[in-house]
Amino acid sequence: MNCTRCGKPSRVVDTRQPDAAGGVYNGRIRKAGEVASWYTSDIVVRRRVCLDKHEWFTVEITTEDVTSMVEEGKP
Numbered sequence: 001m002n003c004t005r006c007g008k009p010s011r012v013v014d015t016r017q018p019d020a021a022g023g024v025y026n027g028r029i030r031k032a033g034e035v036a037s038w039y040t041s042d043i044v045v046r047r048r049v050c051l052d053k054h055e056w057f058t059v060e061i062t063t064e065d066v067t068s069m070v071e072e073g074k075p
């Protein structure tokens, strides 16, 4: 995944389930996980950093959960 700000390649520097104990970025990991943790606890949050040290979080959830979340969100 390339950086959303500068377009340079990034790498994953931390991978964690949001409710895992310990770690410097716990609060931010938990906050990032809130995009999906309201629906399922089966999620993984990754902290990514690009070559220019920009930093962001991504969330990994199953395609089944994504489909269900979208279906439930429809009016």
Ligand SMILES: [Zn+2]
Pocket: 003, 004, 005, 006, 007, 008, 050, 051, 052, 053, 054
């Ligand atoms: Zn960048």
